Structure formats: structure tokens, C-alpha cells
Amino acid sequence: MDKARDQFICLEQNMKLKFRRPTGGVVGLFLAALRDEKKIIGSECRNCGKVFVPPASYCERCSSDISALREVGPRGIVISWTLAPKGFDNSPADAPFRYIMVRPMGADTPLLHVSPDDERIRIGTVVRPVFREERTGSITDIKWFVPDDEDKRA
Amino acid sequence: MARRVGVIGTGQSKYEDHRNDVNTPELVREAALAAMSDAGITPGDVDAFVIAGASGFPEEISFSENWIGPAIGASGKPLVRVHAGTNVGANATISAFFQVASGAFDVVLAASYNQRTIEDFRFNSMDCCDPLWDLGFDYPQSTLAGLQARFYLSRHEGKITEEHGAMVAVKNRKNAVLNPCAHVRSEITVEDVMNSSEVASPIKVLDCSRVCDGAAAIVVADEMKARKLNPAPAWIAGVGACSESRSVPYVDMAYPESCVRAAQQAYQMAWVYEPASDLDTVEVHDTFSFQELIWCEALGICEPGTAGKFLELGGSMLDGELPVNPSGGVISTNPEGASSMVRQIEAAMQVMGKAGDHQVPGVRRALAHAWGGAIQYSVVTVFSSGL
Amino acid sequence: MRHITEISSKVEPVTFVEDELELSFRYWYGEHYGRFYAELRDNRRILGMRCEKCGSVLLPPRPYCGFCHAPLRTWVELSDKGAVDTFSIVHTPNAKELIETPYACAMIKLDGCDVPLYHLLGEVEFKDILTGMRVTAVWEEVRKGALRDIRYFRPSEQRSIRSD
Ligand SMILES: [Zn+2]
Ligand SMILES: [Zn+2]
Numbered sequence: 001m002d003k004a005r006d007q008f009i010c011l012e013q014n015m016k017l018k019f020r021r022p023t024g025g026v027v028g029l030f031l032a033a034l035r036d037e038k039k040i041i042g043s044e045c046r047n048c049g050k051v052f053v054p055p056a057s058y059c060e061r062c063s064s065d066i067s068a069l070r071e072v073g074p075r076g077i078v079i080s081w082t083l084a085p086k087g088f089d090n091s092p093a094d095a096p097f098r099y100i101m102v103r104p105m106g107a108d109t110p111l112l113h114v115s116p117d118d119e120r121i122r123i124g125t126v127v128r129p130v131f132r133e134e135r136t137g138s139i140t141d142i143k144w145f146v147p148d149d150e151d152k153r154a
Numbered sequence: 155m156a157r158r159v160g161v162i163g164t165g166q167s168k169y170e171d172h173r174n175d176v177n178t179p180e181l182v183r184e185a186a187l188a189a190m191s192d193a194g195i196t197p198g199d200v201d202a203f204v205i206a207g208a209s210g211f212p213e214e215i216s217f218s219e220n221w222i223g224p225a226i227g228a229s230g231k232p233l234v235r236v237h238a239g240t241n242v243g244a245n246a247t248i249s250a251f252f253q254v255a256s257g258a259f260d261v262v263l264a265a266s267y268n269q270r271t272i273e274d275f276r277f278n279s280m281d282c283c284d285p286l287w288d289l290g291f292d293y294p295q296s297t298l299a300g301l302q303a304r305f306y307l308s309r310h311e312g313k314i315t316e317e318h319g320a321m322v323a324v325k326n327r328k329n330a331v332l333n334p335c336a337h338v339r340s341e342i343t344v345e346d347v348m349n350s351s352e353v354a355s356p357i358k359v360l361d362c363s364r365v366c367d368g369a370a371a372i373v374v375a376d377e378m379k380a381r382k383l384n385p386a387p388a389w390i391a392g393v394g395a396c397s398e399s400r401s402v403p404y405v406d407m408a409y410p411e412s413c414v415r416a417a418q419q420a421y422q423m424a425w426v427y428e429p430a431s432d433l434d435t436v437e438v439h440d441t442f443s444f445q446e447l448i449w450c451e452a453l454g455i456c457e458p459g460t461a462g463k464f465l466e467l468g469g470s471m472l473d474g475e476l477p478v479n480p481s482g483g484v485i486s487t488n489p490e491g492a493s494s495m496v497r498q499i500e501a502a503m504q505v506m507g508k509a510g511d512h513q514v515p516g517v518r519r520a521l522a523h524a525w526g527g528a529i530q531y532s533v534v535t536v537f538s539s540g541l
Numbered sequence: 542m543r544h545i546t547e548i549s550s551k552v553e554p555v556t557f558v559e560d561e562l563e564l565s566f567r568y569w570y571g572e573h574y575g576r577f578y579a580e581l582r583d584n585r586r587i588l589g590m591r592c593e594k595c596g597s598v599l600l601p602p603r604p605y606c607g608f609c610h611a612p613l614r615t616w617v618e619l620s621d622k623g624a625v626d627t628f629s630i631v632h633t634p635n636a637k638e639l640i641e642t643p644y645a646c647a648m649i650k651l652d653g654c655d656v657p658l659y660h661l662l663g664e665v666e667f668k669d670i671l672t673g674m675r676v677t678a679v680w681e682e683v684r685k686g687a688l689r690d691i692r693y694f695r696p697s698e699q700r701s702i703r704s705d
Contacts, residue, residue: 008570008574008575008576008578008579008686009569009570009575010567010568010569010570011285011286011566011567011568011570012565012566012567013285013565013566013567013568014563014564014565014566015563015564015565015566016561016562016563016564017272017561017562017563017564018272018559018560018561018562019271019272019559019560019561019562020271020272020557020558020559021177021178021271021557021558021559021560022172022173022174022175022176022177022269022556022557023177023554023555023556023557023558024175024176024177024179024180025175025554027177027555028554028555028556029552029554031554031555031558032552032553032554032555033552035552035555036552036553037552056179056224056225057180058179058180058183058224058225060224060225060229061229063196063197063198063226063227137555138558174556174557284601285566285568286568286570286574286601287574287601287688291646291659291660291661291688291689292635293631293635293646293659294633294635296631296633297629297631297633297646300629300630300631301627301628301629301646301647301648301659302627304627304628304629304672305626305627305648305672308627308672351632352630352632352643353631353632353633354629354630354631354632354633355629355630355631355667356629357629404607404608404656407627
């Protein structure tokens with residue numbers, strides 16, 4: 001009987017869930033601007049002056065309502081980075097690649113994104129986004145950020 | 155000695171079947187800003203925040219408080235999320251109450267919300283039970299309510315009828331017409347309910363609440379701050395919370411022990427000896443019509459089996475001796491994760507005399523009740539106009 | 542120094558973000574459930590536990606008493622017959638499981654057990670279902686070690702009521 005019991009070690013359950021989330025107008029504009037205009041949009045708080053990217057309808061520093069949207073970047077500065085040596089399911093880029101925190105010019109907050117595993121990617125490196133041909137209205141419409149001097153080197 | 159705590163502001167968002175015009179932080183912000191404005195304060199005046207949503211499942215992300223907090227002014231402040239069944243909003247308020255009563259903070263904001271991101275999501279047995287036991291069957295909340303209603307009807311055969319359930323729905327839908335915040339604001343008749351299609355017998359469509367998206371928020375403060383900010387706060391006179399850590403079948407569905415005990419705790423603290431006469435109005439968590447009757451009995455407002463008679467005689471009507479759900483109750487407005495906090499907000503508003511067209515005259519003490527899980531959780535809060 | 546320019550263009554906002562998630566869960570049975578389900582599958586036996594402190598006979602089998610929290614050690618075999626405690630005719634489709642609606646479900650108190658078991662009712666007209674009705678388990682031929690190894694409970698025959 002102990003043997004039979006051993007077959008009941010764990011219960012496995014599989015679940016497939018589909019989500020549909022309203023963006024709210026401001027995030028919706030950010031995503032649409034990536035898709036339709038290849039632009040990065042931030043929100044500026046007219047009370048405390050901070051510029052957030054991605055934008056929000058509220059200021060998370062001083063709680064004011066935000067109504068001013070601004071184009072930021074598209075170039076940005078790398079604030080930090082780490083290496084992703086191995087790929088995984090739905091990996092945002094082919095491994096190896098780097099995750100970067102990039103602060104678009106004119107914004108006060110960094111975005112999390114990816115870059116090639118390029119030794120030139122360091123803290124302080126100026127990078128620019130490479131947009132995909134097919135864009136869907138998602139942060140991944142930017143394929144990745146590359147060093148801004150890439151064209152000159154090539 | 156714990157400090158006295160008062161409700162100084164309340165806020166509710168607009169309720170709709172789906173709030174597709176805002177994202178979740180924006181939805182919660184709508185209610186939180188309304189509550190702070192009602193209290194005459196700004197986010198800077200709040201010392202700590204509590205967030206509540208009914209479940210992680212319908213929203214994909216597990217740490218929604220991180221997403222929501224910055225939208226309600228919690229950046230740089232203490233922020234916790236509480237987790238329970240649909241009673242979670244009431245637990246958030248109680249958590250805020252303890253934070254102030256203990257002396258840790260002076261002003262705390264509790265917010266709760268519901269925004270479904272899975273199409274047609276229903277809370278199922280698997281969401282609140284023992285997965286190794288109840289996962290064998292995947293039954294929706296309405297099935298549990300059907301079993302509960304039948305159990306209650308058969309225990310009090312001859313005293314409680316299906317029409318009593320219908321009468322609760324009719325009464326509460328009528329009250330909701332007077333409540334500008336309510337989601338469903340149209341009257342129905344007993345025949346409408348009795349002729350509506352069966353969901354899980356004896357529960358019919360019009361015995362059920364209609365789930366909506368929305369948010370609610372409540373600001374509590376210690377006695378000194380409360381008196382300074384609000385000429386007539388609703389003092390939190392008693393709180394009680396009880397769980398029955400058992401799977402569904404262990405619970406006496408017609409007289410849940412968790413509800414009885416939560417009420418006893420709150421009554422003892424609030425000096426309520428005779429609930430029927432010491433309370434001036436109550437808001438109970440009537441997700442399904444019959445539940446109002448069951449809760450009224452477990453709360454000691456009616457003897458077991460007499461809630462039907464009480465209803466027939468008009469005792470629970472808006473102009474009755476003890477109006478039950480003057481706001482229209484959950485059956486008229488069910489933003490699941492926020493519904494239990496809305497009960498508290500409505501009870502507090504009655505005590506503050508701010509309930510408008512559905513104000514019960516001269517309310518000094520009001521009770522808010524909440525249930526959750528598979529009827530294992532109960533929360534009772536008593537608000538009072540005096541200390 | 543700021544590179545800020547006013548947004549000049551008008552774009553149509555993206556209103557929804559959609560996502561799909563596939564999750565696999567693993568719950569550990571532990572000794573008590575493991576034995577219960579093995580007996581259900583291999584021997585068509587329903588095992589409960591008796592609390593030596595308060596005398597309750599309990600399902601599901603757990604290491605502690607749901608009523609008085611005393612540790613449980615005594616296994617008892619329960620009957621596969623019992624009585625309907627409460628029931629409902631369900632018209633709402635379930636989220637995951639495809640049981641054809643409408644169907645009848647019930648809380649059934651197995652003989653000798655103090656807590657009811659949730660299960661389905663079969664081989665009965667909905668209008669004939671009553672609380673207190675005697676029912677008997679109908680077992681699946683192929684059993685996997687789950688509560689659904691019992692297909693459903695059907696009304697007990699007249700003679701079995703007498704023999705009960
Ligand atoms: Zn600001
Ligand atoms: Zn015991």
C-alpha cells in the first residue's frame with residue numbers, strides 16, 4: 001500500500017489565462033507613439049517638474065495630476081546594465097544580450113530595456129533606440145538600444 | 155490603552171461593468187483622492203497606506219500594491235497590502251484602524267479595488283479552498299450560494315421561503331435608486347425575481363449581485379487629528395474578524411460561526427448588548443439575496459429563522475425599525491474586492507449623517523458586515539457618532 | 542539642458558494591453574491525502590479520520606481535527622452511502638471543467654461521517670431531489686485517484702433504504 005501511496009506525491013494543474021487590461025489614456029498614448037511615430041513620450045509634472053517615462057496620469061513624487069506630455073529621448077544614457085548570458089522562453093533578444101536601465105534625454109526616470117552584448121555598453125554610454133519594422137504598440141516596438149556612435153564606427 | 159480612531163473621509167469611484175477608461179492605479183486614485191478630499195487632507199498628510207484587492211488571479215500581477223501605491227501618494231511612505239476573500243476591503247480598514255489605535259501612525263488611508271482583466275472571471279471554489287480536496291470540482295461562487303440558500307431554507311422550513319430571498323433583492327434594489335454611487339439603480343418586483351432564470355437553485359439571476367469594476371477608500375485618524383479635521387467623525391467603536399480555518403463543508407452555512415464570533419468581538423468592544431435595538435442601521439454583504447437574511451440572524455439582529463418575518467413586517471426597510479442595506483447593498487453594487495469596504499463607508503456615512511437621500515434619520519450606531527472565501531471569513535465593524 | 546519638445550502629433554491611444562499566461566502548479570499531497578486517494582482508486586474505499594478528543598469523524602483526512610485541532614491518528618472506513626444535506630441545480634458553466642449544464646450537485650453526509658462531502662448527483666430527475674434523500678456512490682471503472690473516481694451519487698434503491 002505504501003507503494004501505491006507514493007504515486008500521490010503531488011497534484012499537477014495547468015492553467016491558461018488570457019488577460020486584457022485597460023491602459024488608461026496616458027499609457028495608451030505612450031504605446032501609440034512608439035507604434036505610430038517611433039517616439040518616446042514622458043509625462044512632466046508641472047508642480048514638481050519631474051519628467052517620468054513611461055508616462056503616468058499622476059505624479060508619483062508629489063501626487064499631482066499630470067496633463068503635460070513631452071517627447072523625450074530618443075537617445076538616452078545607460079544608468080546600469082547586467083548580462084543575460086542565456087536565453088529563455090519569450091526572451092526579449094537572442095542571448096547573450098544585456099539588460100539596461102536607460103534614461104532618455106529629458107526624462108528623470110530610467111526605462112528597463114535591452115541592448116546587444118556590446119562592450120561599449122557601460123554606465124554613462126549614450127544609446128539610441130532601434131525600432132522594429134513591425135510595431136504593435138508595445139515597449140518591445142523598440143528592439144533594443146545600441147551605442148549612439150554605431151553608425152560612425154560602421 | 156489603545157487610541158480612539160475615527161473615520162474622517164470616504165471616497166468611491168464611479169462603478170461600471172468594466173472600467174475600461176482607466177488603468178488600475180488610476181481607478182484606485184479616483185477613490186483615494188475623493189476620500190482625502192472628503193477628509194480635507196492631501197496625500198502628504200497621510201502617514202501610511204493599506205491596499206486591498208480580492209485576489210491576485212484576476213489581475214495577473216501578484217504585487218499590485220507596488221503598481222498602485224505611487225498613484226495614491228504612498229511613495230516614500232509605509233505601504234502594505236492585505237489579502238483575504240471578498241472581505242478584504244473590510245480587513246484593510248481594520249488594518250488601518252490597528253495602525254492608528256496602536257499609536258504607530260496618526261492618519262492612515264485604506265483603499266480597495268476591483269478591476270477584472272480576465273474575461274468572464276469568476277471566483278471559484280479552487281480560489282479559496284483546499285486545492286487537494288476541492289480542486290476535484292470547479293464550482294463557481296453562485297453554486298456555493300445555492301447550496302447555502304437551500305441549506306438555510308430547509309433548516310427553517312415553513313419560516314423562510316424563496317420569496318423572502320426575492321423580497322431582499324427588491325428592497326435593496328429600491329434603496330439603490332436613492333444612492334447616487336450605486337451601480338445598478340432600477341427597481342424590480344418579487345415576480346421579476348421569481349421568474350428570472352435559475353442560476354444555481356434556489357438562486358435565480360435577480361438573487362445575484364452583478365459584479366462591477368470600481369474602487370473605494372477610507373481615511374482613519376487618531377482622536378486628536380480626527381477632531382481637528384472633522385466636526386463629526388464616525389468613530390470606529392468595535393471591530394471583529396474571524397476565520398473558520400476549515401474547508402467548505404465544515405461551515406454551518408445557515409449560521410456561520412465566523413460571523414457570530416466576529417460580531418461578538420465587535421459588540422463587546424462597542425458596548426452593544428442588544429444588536430436589534432442598540433444599532434440604528436446595518437450594511438451587510440449580500441452578494442446573494444438570501445445571505446442578507448442569514449447574516450442578520452448570525453449577527454444577532456434576528457433570532458434564527460425569523461429574518462423572513464422581520465423583512466415581511468418591514469423591519470429592515472429604509473423606514474423600518476432597523477434598516478438593512480439602506481445603500482442598496484452588494485446586490486446593487488458589487489466591486490468584489492471593494493464591496494466589503496463599501497459596507498463600512500456606507501455605515502460610516504450614516505453615522506456622519508452624510509448619506510443623502512438614503513440617510514436613515516438619527517443614526518448613532520451603524521454596523522458593517524463582510525464575508526469572504528467559502529464563507530470561512532467574517533468581518534464586523536461598528537461605527538458610532540460618539541465616543 | 543533639457544531636450545524636451547511639446548508633443549505636436551495626435552496619435553490614437555492604445556486602449557488595451559493583452560497577455561496570455563500559461564501556468565503549471567504543483568501541490569504536494571502529503572501522507573494523508575496520498576493514502577486517501579490511493580484507497581479510493583485501488584480499493585473503492587473512502588477513508589476518513591476519527592478525532593480521539595472530540596469524537597468527530599472527518600473528511601478530508603488531515604493530520605489535525607478541523608473542529609478541536611487535536612492531532613488525528615485513527616483512520617476509519619466510511620460508507621459510500623449517505624444523505625443529501627443540501628443541493629443545487631446549477632446552470633452556470635464552470636470556468637475550467639466541462640460538466641454539461643444543468644447539473645445537480647449536493648453536500649452529502651456519508652454514513653458515519655460528521656462533515657458533508659461536495660459531489661454530483663446523477664440518475665435522478667431534478668424535481669425528485671430532496672434534502673435528506675438517501676444516496677449511493679456510483680464508481681468509475683477506470684479510477685485515477687481523485688474525488689471524481691466516484692462518478693456521482695444516485696438515489697439509493699428502496700431495499701437499500703430498508704437495509705440502511
Ligand atoms: Zn510632481
Ligand atoms: Zn476533534
